[in-house]
Every structure is written in structure tokens, then in C-alpha cells.
Amino acid sequence: MAETLQMIIDCDPGTDDAVAIMMALSQPSIDLLAITCVTGNTPLNNVLHNALRVLRVCNRTDIPVYRGADKSLLDLSYTTAHDVHGSDGLGGVVDPDPPSLDLVQSEHAVHAMLRLTKERPGQVTMLAIGPLTNLALAQRMDPEFTGRLKKLVIMGGNTEGTGSETDAAEFNFYTDPEAAHIVTSEVQCPTVVIGWETCINNGLPWDWFDKWSGTPTAKGKFVSAILHGSFVAFEQSRRALFKVCDALAMAVAIRPEMVLEAVTCPIMVELHGHVTRGQMVQRIKNTEGLPLGPTVEVVIRCDTEILKQLFEDTLAE
Numbered sequence: 001m002a003e004t005l006q007m008i009i010d011c012d013p014g015t016d017d018a019v020a021i022m023m024a025l026s027q028p029s030i031d032l033l034a035i036t037c038v039t040g041n042t043p044l045n046n047v048l049h050n051a052l053r054v055l056r057v058c059n060r061t062d063i064p065v066y067r068g069a070d071k072s073l074l075d076l077s078y079t080t081a082h083d084v085h086g087s088d089g090l091g092g093v094v095d096p097d098p099p100s101l102d103l104v105q106s107e108h109a110v111h112a113m114l115r116l117t118k119e120r121p122g123q124v125t126m127l128a129i130g131p132l133t134n135l136a137l138a139q140r141m142d143p144e145f146t147g148r149l150k151k152l153v154i155m156g157g158n159t160e161g162t163g164s165e166t167d168a169a170e171f172n173f174y175t176d177p178e179a180a181h182i183v184t185s186e187v188q189c190p191t192v193v194i195g196w197e198t199c200i201n202n203g204l205p206w207d208w209f210d211k212w213s214g215t216p217t218a219k220g221k222f223v224s225a226i227l228h229g230s231f232v233a234f235e236q237s238r239r240a241l242f243k244v245c246d247a248l249a250m251a252v253a254i255r256p257e258m259v260l261e262a263v264t265c266p267i268m269v270e271l272h273g274h275v276t277r278g279q280m281v282q283r284i285k286n287t288e289g290l291p292l293g294p295t296v297e298v299v300i301r302c303d304t305e306i307l308k309q310l311f312e313d314t315l316a317e
Helices: 015-025 044-057 109-119 133-141 171-175 177-186 196-201 206-213 218-236 245-254 304-315
Strands: 005-011 030-037 065-067 124-128 149-155 191-194 259-269 280-282 295-302
Touching: 005 015, 005 109, 005 245, 015 030, 015 044, 015 218, 015 245, 015 304, 030 044, 030 109, 044 065, 044 218, 065 109, 109 124, 109 133, 124 245, 133 177, 149 177, 149 245, 171 177, 177 259, 191 245, 191 259, 196 245, 196 295, 206 218, 206 304, 218 304, 245 295, 245 304, 295 304
Parallel strands: 005 030, 005 124, 030 065, 124 149, 149 191, 191 295
Antiparallel strands: 259 280, 259 295
16 A cells, blocks of 8 residues: 655646646545645636636545745746636636635645644655745745655756746746745755656657547546647647646656656756846756755656556546
């Protein structure tokens, strides 16, 4: 019997976040303690609605949802990912009975993170699949916060200088570079980073996606609807393979043995470059002689057969 994995998901749903949440809920070994929300793919109220909507589809409205940061640490210009995720973050697919935001917990997401990790020191895995604003705020409020985590798994950053939001930077890190810098330079627990290029290079064939997204279950119909809203058209015109970044990060958290290749090194986030702001740099050579931060595991290659199985579990009744 698999060991129970106590988890908090910090996210910004987002179609790929939705699939990641559903993947977690499909696994009996996952004890999902909370969903903490942050502005990212779409503004915060949409994010909250979307998290509640996913929980309702999965019949798991017992899981608490918390409101987090609605802007980056410096509150600079913010760009949604509506071109990828649709006008509401879930493909623009109309919900005839949208969940009420009254269901959102009154406790702030950052306070919930601090409380839950104090109640369960060394037991909680944090899956961070949005901008890292909430985690950075938690770290600033309590410098021992990440030291109480069992593990931190981050979807963010990049490994080859290829950006998703800019020529140089991935969306989550670019949306709040200061937050990404704080978290990655001060983290005190085992940390795994799944970057943009890793997601692209560990995708699945589109014909496999067509079969998977046609799964005739309630969950399958929901996922097919939100992905075909705008995500599929956007991705198929640009990618040779189907990839869902946040779901890959979730898969690595659930089945760490699926990682076939990784680089272990300190990383840093560029804050000042005119073109490279938000870019993640692997500090392997340290030719600049700058102080090195904590060592993390940067995932490069994964077993996509395990990923397929987890995707199939996600849509099963």
C-alpha cells in the first residue's frame, strides 16, 4: 500500500492546474489538505471559482479553498494567460451553476500554509504550480516555513533559455520574479523544479491525447470541454507534442521514480535583465563568483508511460 502523501496545492487554475488537481484527487495515496489560490493564469476571483468548480466535478467540495495574493510582490504590470486558458481560465466554457465564492475559507492562504505546516511539521508536500507569491509571503512572515515542508515541487522556470511568456522567461517565474527569487534562494527542504522546456520535451503524442480526452466519463467530458475551449488550438499550432505543465509536476510529486534524468544544482532567478528578467539560471559553473543558494533537483527527462497511466487515472470514475 502506497504511503499517504499529505499535500497542499498552490495554484492559479488555469486548465493545466485543473487537470493537476484532478490527477491528485484520482490517487488514493494523496491526502489533499488544501488548495491555496494566487493570481496568475487569470485574475484571483476566476482562480477561486475554477478551483471550486474542479472540486465539484470531482465530488470533493470538502477540500478547503483559500484566497491568496491577488498581485505580485511589486505589483508591476500583470498579463493573464487568457490566450492559452480562455477568458475565465477554464477555456471560456460556461458553467450554468457557478459555485459561490462564499465557499472560500475566510482564513488567508498564507496563514493557512503556515498553520498547516506547523500542525504537520515534516509531513506536507507543497505543489506550487502558479506564481510563487503566496510562498514568498509565507517565507517572509515565517523564515522557518519551508523548513517544515517534507518536499517542495515547483512548476516554473526554464533550463535552456527558452521562454513561454517572454523570449527568456517562463510564465510563473516571470509573473513574480521576486517571489521566485525569494523561494528558490531561501528554501530549506528538498525541492524539485520542473521547468518549461522539460514540459515541452516530455509531452505525449496528439493522437494519444485525442483518445484520452474522449474518455466517456463526467470527468472526461469536463476536461475535454475546458481543453478544447482554447488550449488545444493554441498548443497544436505550436507544439509537436501534447503537454500539460502542471500535470507533469503533479505526476512527479506522486511518482518521483518517473524522473529518469535530473540536474542537481543551485538556481537563481534573474531580476534585473532588460530581456532576461524572470529567467531561471542553473548555477553549475558560477563564473560570476556570486553566492550560491540551496541545491535543488531540476528535472530533465521523465518516464512518459507513468505519465500516461496517471492521466488515465485522472479521468476514471
